[in-house]
Amino acid sequence: MLRVELTTQLLRLRTLIALLALAAVPVLSGLSFASSAGHRNGTQGGLYGASPYSALNHDMASLEFIGPLLLPIVVALLATAIASADRDWGVLRYLYVAPVTRARLLAAKLAAAAVVTVAALGCVLAAGLGIGTIIFGWHPFHVIGAPDLGIGATIGKVLAATGYTLLCLLAMAAIALTLGLLLPRGAEALAVAVAFVVVASILNGQAVLHAVAVTLPVHYWQNWVGLFDPAGASGLGLGAAVQAGWIAGCVAACWVILRRRDPAA
């Protein structure tokens, strides 16, 4: 069933366009900073300021740029499609009579959502690393206001940042998958998922709504950036726990929706 889900989604033109759009962002930003190669990016600080120093600097800066909005939206697009496309096309009834059980169907959808989430993140990282290597070259990871990172520290922090971001994106995929199973049409699920990201991001910026914001996965998505800050990262453990909680809650909700819904209703 996983192969079925991946065949139907990864071969879609819109999926390929979405992944290409993700890859285009690091490429275009790399080209725009090409004249600053080896130097600080204007007066910018943090990862953006250090982006032209090395391929990995550019990679992490690209992830910081694309992480809060475009990347989650593409993940939502792919996950809602995995959840709802077979129903939208009418193929779901033929899968059930194939026969495929609800448990197998859900397991395949969860696995497919995880695979496309990895693919989406991989597109950004691969494109950032590729264009960064060509334009900025391989150099020690530069941190503005601190000594360059050693090889071991660089590998550890990059892997931690990637893993944390992947967990955050999996939470987004789980939310989108749940909406895709819950709502009648994939387009409606995508609209609600995108609205969730946007509204949650707005809420996250309102100090008066802090008590609400801390329950939302969006609140923690950029915590990994602190790994490359001289001040250090904070809240990674809490952030990971909140993402895991959302994933667990969504998987349970998916199962309840599939169990309760009569596919012919």
Next chain:
Amino acid sequence: MIQAEELSKRYGRRPAVRGLSFAVAAGQICALLGPNGAGKTSTMRMLTGLSRPDAGAVRIAERPVSLGAPVLRRVGVLIDGPAFVPHLSGAANLRLLWRAAGREWPPPGLDDALDLAGLGAALGRRVRGYSMGMKQRLMLAQALMRQPDVLVLDEPATGLDPAEVRALRRHLAARAAAGATVLISSHQLAEVQLLASHLVVLNRGSLVAAGTLDDLLGGAGSLEDAYLALIEGSDRAAR
């Protein structure tokens, strides 16, 4: 092979099927007849596990049927019209629906099913560009390629030309002669009269009559006359 026992189903406050019982044995071709809204498709959905009966039970080959039940491996289904992944080819869709149940390609009856579908080179084209008739033939190939013991086909002749209808009739007759159980729903009564050995007639969700074709035809000249008399009698009784 197919047993429906006291099946009832409501959609909201509207009863779709009321206390329906019938059985179709191996080697029989049974036609489920009734006017639009009689409950034919609702019944077929329950028979294939796609809809949970509010009351009653379905058994196929003595096994209970539910959503995704293992016994459905022995059933070929066409229900609610054809449905495919539009950006994949016809061949890729057949592979996808076969492998979804964890089976190795190719299915045992693929060649015969593709002969009947007669799609030729179009099998390699995306289904998005298929006509209604081509989609119907591909869906029939999907149902038949498993060489099922039981066939549940909702309006199988929709969109087929006369030659294709005749080829389908011969194929289903051969499958029944080989011991398969065939249940079809159709409004094409002349075609049903040529194909079916048994009939189940529904109206307003309830059973009106069930039996062999010959018994239900009685003295009527055609199935159309017998069917309309049964439905009108049922309507009068309901009033």
